[in-house]
Amino acid sequence: MEKQQNEMKKRENRRKQQRYLQKRMGMTLALLLVITGVGVAAAVMAANSKKDKGTVETIADPAADEVKNKPEQPEETGEPEPEPQDDSALILKEADLLAMGYDYDGAIEKIKSYEGYESVSEMTAAIEDYETRKGECVPVNVSEITHVFYHTLVVDPEKAFANQENDPQAVGNNQWMTTIDEFNKITQTMYDEGYVLVDLHDIAEETVDENGVSHFKEGTIMLPPGKKAFVLSLDDLSYYHSYDGYGYASKMVLDENGRPKCEYVQDDGTTVVGDFDAVPLLDKFIEEHPDAAYKGARGTIALTGYNGILGYRTDISYQTVPDDINADKKKWLEEHPDFNLETERAQAKTVAEAMMAEGWRFASHTWGHLKVGEASMERIQADTTKWKENVEPIVGATDTIIFAHGQDLAGWPEGYQPGNEKFEYLKEQGFNYFCNVDSMQYGVQIRDNYVRQSRRNLDGFRIYYNSVGQENTLSDLFNAAEIIDPKRPPVPPLNK
Ligand SMILES: [Zn+2]
Numbered sequence: 486m487e488k489q490q491n492e493m494k495k496r497e498n499r500r501k502q503q504r505y506l507q508k509r510m511g512m513t514l515a516l517l518l519v520i521t522g523v524g525v526a527a528a529v530m531a532a533n534s535k536k537d538k539g540t541v542e543t544i545a546d547p548a549a550d551e552v553k554n555k556p557e558q559p560e561e562t563g564e565p566e567p568e569p570q571d572d573s574a575l576i577l578k579e580a581d582l583l584a585m586g587y588d589y590d591g592a593i594e595k596i597k598s599y600e601g602y603e604s605v606s607e608m609t610a611a612i613e614d615y616e617t618r619k620g621e622c623v624p625v626n627v628s629e630i631t632h633v634f635y636h637t638l639v640v641d642p643e644k645a646f647a648n649q650e651n652d653p654q655a656v657g658n659n660q661w662m663t664t665i666d667e668f669n670k671i672t673q674t675m676y677d678e679g680y681v682l683v684d685l686h687d688i689a690e691e692t693v694d695e696n697g698v699s700h701f702k703e704g705t706i707m708l709p710p711g712k713k714a715f716v717l718s719l720d721d722l723s724y725y726h727s728y729d730g731y732g733y734a735s736k737m738v739l740d741e742n743g744r745p746k747c748e749y750v751q752d753d754g755t756t757v758v759g760d761f762d763a764v765p766l767l768d769k770f771i772e773e774h775p776d777a778a779y780k781g782a783r784g785t786i787a788l789t790g791y792n793g794i795l796g797y798r799t800d801i802s803y804q805t806v807p808d809d810i811n812a813d814k815k816k817w818l819e820e821h822p823d824f825n826l827e828t829e830r831a832q833a834k835t836v837a838e839a840m841m842a843e844g845w846r847f848a849s850h851t852w853g854h855l856k857v858g859e860a861s862m863e864r865i866q867a868d869t870t871k872w873k874e875n876v877e878p879i880v881g882a883t884d885t886i887i888f889a890h891g892q893d894l895a896g897w898p899e900g901y902q903p904g905n906e907k908f909e910y911l912k913e914q915g916f917n918y919f920c921n922v923d924s925m926q927y928g929v930q931i932r933d934n935y936v937r938q939s940r941r942n943l944d945g946f947r948i949y950y951n952s953v954g955q956e957n958t959l960s961d962l963f964n965a966a967e968i969i970d971p972k973r974p975p976v977p978p979l980n981k
Pocket of ligand 1: 720721850854889890
C-alpha cells in the first residue's frame with residue numbers, strides 16, 4: 486500500500502517536472518524568438534551567402550540533417566546569449582540525462598549545484614526519484630561481462646564483397662568485416678535485450694600504493710535489475726590504404742558542430758560526411774538512447790601506426806620515405822604532393838580529442854599489427870617504441886593493449902605468470918589491460934597486477950556461420966539469421 490502510494494507520488498512528481506520543463510522550454514523559446522527576431526534579416530542574408538559556397542561536403546545521412554535543423558545557437562546569430570534568468574530547467578534536464586546513464590550520484594550533484602534547489606519542488610522531487618532508482622540497482626557480476634569487437638564497417642557491401650572468386654581481399658572483407666546494416670541491427674537488438682555498454686576500465690578498480698605500484702580488483706558496476714553489461718572495442722581504425730576502393734569510409738573528421746563523423750568518397754569522386762562507421766553510428770544511438778551506455782561509456786579503439794591513424798597519415802615514414810617503404814604508401818605520397826606530417830598529426834589530434842570527449846578510449850594494437858606470440862622480444866620492443874613515437878603523442882598515453890591477430894602471451898586460465906618476459910616488458914611500458922580474441926562468452930581475468938579480457942568478433946565469419954546454424958557462438962547476443970546482411974555472400978571457411 487505504502488509502496489503504491491510512493492509510486493503514485495513519484496509519478497505525479499515526474500508529471501509535474503515534465504510540465505514544468507515544457508513550460509520553461511516554451512518560455513525560453515519565446516525569449517529566443519524575440520531576441521533572434523531582430524537578427525532574422527541578417528540570418529537570411531547569411532544563409533543565402535552560405536549557399537554560394539558550392540561545397541562538396543553535402544551531408545548524405547538524415548541524422549546530419551537533423552543536426553543542421555537544430556535551432557541556431559546564439560553565437561551563430563551573432564546575438565548575445567539570453568540572460569540566464571532561471572536555468573533550473575536546464576539543470577534538471579542535464580541531471581535527468583545523467584540519471585538515464587545510471588549516474589545517479591552525478592545527477593544529484595548536478596541538482597545540488599543549483600543554489601536554492603531546496604526550495605524548488607521539482608528539484609527535490611528529482612533528487613528523491615534518483616535516490617529511489619539508485620537504490621533499485623544491483624551489482625553486475627564482473628566475471629560475466631562479455632566483450633565484443635568490430636573492424637571498420639562496410640558502407641557499400643557490393644564493393645567490399647564483389648569478386649569473391651578472384652580477389653583474396655574481397656574474401657577477407659567478407660570474413661572479418663561487418664556491414665553498417667548489420668551493426669545497426671546488432672546495436673538495436675542488444676539494447677532491446679537489456680545490454681548496457683560499459684567502459685573496459687569499469688570492469689576493474691585500480692589503486693596505486695605508496696610505491697606507485699598499481700593493484701587491480703573487480704570493479705563495481707551498478708545497473709537496474711535485468712540489465713546486462715558489455716564492453717566494446719574497434720580494431721584498426723586507421724583506414725588503411727588497402728581499404729581504398731572497397732566501400733569503406735576514408736577518415737574520421739569533425740562536422741560543423743565538432744562531432745566525430747566519417748568522410749566517404751562516392752563513386753563520382755565527391756566526398757560526403759556522415760555516419761559511415763561505428764563511432765558516429767554509436768554516438769547517435771546513445772544520444773537517442775542515453776540508457777544504452779553506463780556513465781557515458783563508449784568503446785576502446787585499438788590503433789596500429791604503420792599507415793597512420795583514423796585516416797590521417799601520421800607515421801614518420803611518410804616523411805622520411807625509407808628505401809623499403811611499402812608500394813601503397815609510395816603511391817599515396819605521389820597522389821598527395823601537399824602532404825605535411827605536422828598537419829596530418831595536428832588534424833588527427835583534434836579528431837582524437839573530440840572522440841575522447843565523447844567517451845571513446847584508445848589502445849595500442851601494436852604499431853605494425855604484430856603477432857606478439859611469435860615475434861621476438863627485440864621486435865616487440867622496436868614496435869612499441871614506434872607506437873610511442875608515432876601514435877601516443879596524438880591519442881595520449883594508454884594502459885591498454887589489444888593484441889593483433891588474436892594472439893596472446895599466455896593461455897586461459899593460467900594467465901601471465903612471473904617470468905613471462907614479453908608480458909613483463911609490456912607491463913614496464915605502462916600496459917595493465919590486455920585483450921585477445923576468443924569465441925567464449927566471457928573471459929575476464931583480474932589479477933593484482935593486470936586485467937585481461939577476451940573479445941568476441943562480431944564479423945562476417947561469425948555472423949554467417951551462426952546464421953546458417955553451423956556455429957552457435959552468438960545466440961546470447963542476437964539471432965544471426967535476423968542480422969545477416971542479405972548482400973553478404975556465403976563466407977568461405979578460413980584457410981589457416
Ligand atoms: Zn587488427
